[in-house]
Amino acid sequence: MITQNDLIRYFFVEAEEHLNTLIEGIEELENKGFNKDTVEALFRATHTLKGSASLVKFEKLVTVAHKLEDLFEALLKGDLKYQESFIYPIKNSVNTLVTLVNEISQTGQEKSEINKALLESIENIVTKKAVPTEYIEIPTFEVMPILNTVRVDIGLIESILTSLGEVLVQKNTVADKEKQLNDILEEMSKSIKKLLNEINTFSDRYWIMTQEKDQKVIDSFFVDFSDLEFDRYDEYHIFLRKLQEITNDINESLISLFELMNDISYTFKNLGREINFLKDYLLEMRMIPIGRLLHRISESAKDIARKLGKMIDIEIKGSDIKIDKPIFDSLYEPLIHIIRNAIDHGIEKQEERAKLGKPQIGKILIEAKKEGRNIVIKIKDDGKGIDFEKVKEIAIYKGLLNPNQAQSLTKEEILSYIFAPGFSTSEDVDFQSGRGMGLNIVKTAISKLKGTIEISSELNKQTIFTVKIPQSLTVTNLLIFKSRNIEFAIPVGYLEEILYLEDFPQLQTERVIIHKNKTIPVKFFSEFFFSSNGKVLDKGFIIVFNFSGIRKGLVVEEILGHEEATILPLGKFLEGLTQYTGYFISGKGTPRYVIDPLKIFEEEFIFASVQDKSFEPYIYTGSVLVVDDSISVRKSLQSILENKKIRVFTAKDGVEALNILENKSIDLIITDLEMPIMHGYELISRIRKDLRFKDLPIVVLTSRGTKKHEEKAISLGADGYIVKPFDDNVISEILKRFQILKNNLTTQ
């Protein structure tokens, strides 16, 4: 139950807002004269202020606000024509309101007496008895020390948050680099240790060796010299000693570098923490206690109950939990919908409750709780509950559920069908447990907030709706994964658990897993997004989602981790790709497309039929690798070859060519001889040395016409030799000779 103190606290937040509206409105009224919008705002502010003040029983406030309300209402309806002199009593009254609110905030009580003359003068205006004279002193408004707050344009906070999103990206970049740097240092340190070790063992060995050798010499000639006096250091010794010293120096520097790195890492970690604080504070700045919303909802609920002739008692828990402004704004509708349903269809009439032995007054509990970065709102009523057999019946009848499938579903899963589109419409007879009305709309609204809704119920006892929404929409916690070398992200909001593919060997054929006594249908991400033909994955992960009680699995090849990011919209050009909710760019500069998991499972494969075309646009008759440092040669060869439906790969030099050869299947190589980095001769001999390519035809295309070059190329393993310039016929000859055109010759 909300305590009186809670109520007073909300009252202040609200009162501040309304007083500000009043002050602003009056200023406008004074400067610009009568304006319908201004007066309407003033009217609404006084009306609401009156309402909230009466809730917390501040009678003086109620009286003054009420009088003002009457005045504004009369002006609004046109019963009364605005005159400039009205402003003085209005200003005075508003000032009284401000004073009273201030007093309440300081002492908890309304101290000042209301100026009766003031009230009277307002009443006189309304009843048109008298127009105020201008002698009434013009008040200056008191500063309101109600709460220590400033008003900030939400757009500004928005900009700061966007900026912060960028900071997070940069931070992630630095974090990546930091890791790389550490790895390099680690490697360097290992190498240095090895080097030092080598030098030491070598110098030890060398020392002994020379000593042994020297001994003989010393013995015969210099017996009188002691070892210490004799300088047996030759140049090698000196060199070794120096080498040792330098290596030691490097090692020392490296140790300092390590210490420095540790310092940096530590500072960076602190920086990261501060950024997180900053983010949290900023987000909180935009947040509003959910109590204000729940309070409003409970007021509306009481109205609804009154109209339906039902007795209810509403309890609110967790009102001090804060939520993001945009979520706050869009949560009212879905929540009130659920409550309306609960009162209308859930809570029984008094007589009926009495018969059932339930307390006569129906009880509705609204409870907000924070779970990690999510807010969980539970709405529980002690009404009829929902007959899940009935739900099953209807779902089957409406063709939403197939009867065989229904057997294997849990009660929870069956209940979730009441959220399905088309489950219930207003034309439907209100079925006994009747909750269907428009719950699909509720679910859609919650989904838009990246939230989920679940339902559980016990017949004749209770129904609980559980709404789970992220506390903030700006920064989303995402799971990053990779498929076909493209990076994707999925909001963790729906995520329940991640399993290893290896633990479910039957998955490849059956497409379902049985986990924790639940049968979970599973889809393969790569098949879904790339329409690939079921390449069997031996390793991977199953991401288990929980969509409002229905669990689904998604198999991905590789999971890269968690990240927090601001999701950017795809923009008008790509917004038709509804499978994505947006994207963000990783610290390494790779775009990561954010997937809407609902689309994967709910929109039945609309885009699965979009073929993999962007990756393999043509059917080729063969593939040729063109190696030449001249772009014009590459391009003209490419166009000749592509006209013959041949796939062309191009490389600027031998090294590039070898790389392509590693990754692509090539039927013929046409190479130049003179190229930077790796020339043609070397390329040919390298290819020939590799057993995989010993039969791969290689044709040399060069401007060197002399026999000498041709012989050298052939001896290295080239199969053909063309002297530039070349034309279509020459190339056709070559293709024919090496049978690259296969069955396509007739079309040419």
Added chain:
Amino acid sequence: MPEEVKEERSYCVFGVGDREFIIPKENVVQILDITKIFPIPGAPDYIVGTLPVRGKIIPAVDLAKVYNIERLNYSENKLLVIEVNNEKFGILSDITPFFVSFESDIVVEDYIDPEKLFEKLKVTSPKSQIKSKE
């Protein structure tokens, strides 16, 4: 689509395969070297992928696939970034795009109206995508 150009205006010339197109200079935002294009699965085949530029992505369009010009390799391409109503997208060009000015009353072949192109190429809902393919 041939179009008559009334006043003297500046255009940007770019190439797709062996064809050249012109587009009003005002719509050209920048010309980028293509380092790497990241494919975006599910997009129509003329969208070869996206290019990250300063924290945002720019979709890259291959007009060869739109006008049926045969050409495959993107190794030497530039990306001509076009802006239409504050939305950016890029067109692959096989040549480094350059600017020209035309006298009035010259009929120009292969003139591209950026807005029409944008409307033609932007991804609509997945359903109509399939239809257009058939």
